[in-house]
Amino acid sequence: MSKLILLLLILFLALHPSSPRPEPYAMRISCGARLNVHTAPTNTLWYKDFGYTGGRPANASPTSYIAPPLKTLRYFPLSDGPENCYNIKRVPKGHYAVRIFFALVAEPNFENEPLFDVSIQGSQIYSLRSGWSTSDDQSFTEALVFVADGSLSSCVHSTGHGDPAILSFEILQVDDKAYYFGSNWGQGTILRTAKRLNCGSTLSKFDADYNGDHWGGDRFWHKATTFQQSSGKVRSVESKIKKASVSPNFYPEEIYQTALISTDSLPELSYNMDVDPNRNYSIWLHFAEIDVGITNVGQRIFDILINGDIAFKDVDIIRMSGGAHMAIVLNKTIAVNGRTLTITIHPTKGNAIINAIEVFEVIPAESKTLTEEVGALQTLKNALGLPLRFGWNGDPCVPQQHPWSGVDCLYDKKNLKWVIDGLTLDNQALRGFLSNDISKLHHLQSINLSGNSIHGTIPSSLGTITGLEVLDLSFNFFNGSIPESLGMLTSLKRLNLNGNLLSGRVPAALGGRLLHRASFKTATWAGLGFSIFQTAQRPM
Ligand SMILES: *[C@@H]1O[C@H](CO)[C@@H](O)[C@H](O)[C@H]1NC(C)=O
Ligand SMILES: *[C@@H]1O[C@H](CO)[C@@H](O)[C@H](O)[C@H]1NC(C)=O
Ligand SMILES: *[C@@H]1O[C@H](CO)[C@@H](O)[C@H](O)[C@H]1NC(C)=O
Ligand SMILES: *[C@@H]1O[C@H](CO)[C@@H](O)[C@H](O)[C@H]1NC(C)=O
Secondary structure, eight states: HHHEEEEEEEEHHHSSSSSSOOOOOEEETTTTTOOOOEETTTTTTOSSSOSSSSSSEEEEEEEOTTTOOOOEEEEOOGGGGGGEEEEEOOOOSSSEEEEEOOOOOOOSHHHHHHHHEEEETTTEEEETTGGGGGOOGGEEEEEEEEEEESSEEEEEEEEEESOOEEEEEEEEOOOTTTTTOOOOOTEEEEEEEEEEEETOOOSSGGGGGOOOOOOOOOOOEESSSSSOOOOOOEOOOOOOOBTOOOOOTOGGGGGGEEEEOOOOTTTEEEEEEEOOOOOOEEEEEEEEESSTTOOSSSSSSSEETTTTTTEEEEEEHHHHHSSBBEEEEEEEEEEEEOSEEEEEEEESSSOOOEEEEEEEEEEOOOOOOOHHHHHHHHHHHHHHHHOOGOOOOOSOOOSSSSSSSEEEEETTTTTTTTEEEEEOOTTTTOOSSSOOOGGGGGOOEEEEEESOOOEEEGGGGGGGOOOOOOOOOOOOOEEEEOGGGGGGOOOEEEEEESSEEEEEOOOOOHHTGGGGGGGEEEEEEETTTEEEEEEEEOOO
């Protein structure tokens, strides 16, 4: 028996001399599609739409020839809530390129070009700019994120300029160490692709079009035959480039087979791009010496300046890469205060050359809301029958630009998590009941549910929210008696229960001790139309 296993093992090893790295995880979703889709020319599989929290399917009108050739999209009218998400489960722990293509709803009466915000794992990564649908590399957003807990969530947030619309959602695994740039790199940061240029190339292409390694994450390389400021001349070769497709970034060899080279009359090459101010950017510069006649160390030397500061001094590609037709990548992360990023190749010997440029915005990953509290809010959402327009999808507190409405958040510095300290849902036409799970929101200081049609009893679990200072349940249909447990709320400053259908006696603790410190408004014993309103002075 064991001999047989050994034999099989030897046979297996003989047939697979060096077992290749497995294929990376890839999940592609065709938003709004009712069936799986295969697209040409690579026969790529796009799953039918799943994992969304709301929105509606519609036909897509493509914006850019680089968008995948899909026919449907999902759009999110404001009446479905201001934030909607894709929540994908069972994503293996790892490092991922997440890419979302936008599109326009193919119907005449739809406002063109919705502008909205996009978040991944609770961090806002992108705001669509007006004019995006006419610019190829703005028809999608892409970011590198880590998945630690098996799920990946990405949300769109309405900004009041049309309905967000999503053509596709891709989750492509990359190397665990991809784009390692130094000590700040890791789980705490997200890298959003701001620009990726294949200098000297006349065609824009994806890694897949270059037969690139799948572990590269199928990057999009925008053609660049000129920089606005300094034109340069295009050089392209067919020779093999060594050290291109290596770990951890697996760049396609072809991006090194073209370059922009400055001319004698204008020896500097300078690339300018607009950026959002006061952010950190990680800049990756690609070189391979492909110029005829430059074969030795010392023939071409240049400094690289980023926004005027020297980032790399005396770069000599042949010396650093080991020879002609060998790839080398330099990376530098810098803070940018202004609205422009300028990369200048300033030669001190020969002309300037550049093969490719990548610019990432370094985004600090937001802390999330305490899981137990998110769960409690979801239970409350269902129990209270919160209208669709509230949304309440994704994370309640982050991105900080788009918290759930009616929810007040507080950052708990000790646990590095957000918690809920206020619930303000007065006059929202809520018709459900108040779930006992409200007590799982341990950090609540204030609850106002006044002026709704909430029925059922007041949960006695409220008595365990020890920090509660304000509890206003007035003008609802709460019935039964006031729970004794409310007497345990020693921090309570205001308690409004008037305008309900409560019966029985006022708990002794409320009627006695508490009244000395709290403003206490209770009400109406059923049928009697009788109400008490008392305000007590704090003890002097
Ligand atoms: C990027 O640069 C940092 C330091 O500047 C270096 O430690 C790191 O290895 C570089 N990353 C890659 C992938 O070359
Ligand atoms: C930029 O990086 C520096 C140092 O790594 C850090 O202190 C700063 O908070 C970062 N700024 C932003 C906006 O992320
Ligand atoms: C709760 O909301 C109602 C209605 O908007 C408001 O009148 C009341 O003052 C609020 N209660 C507290 C304790 O702030
Ligand atoms: C409270 O009202 C509900 C109906 O909304 C009823 O079923 C229940 O018996 C009432 N409870 C009390 C204690 O009156």
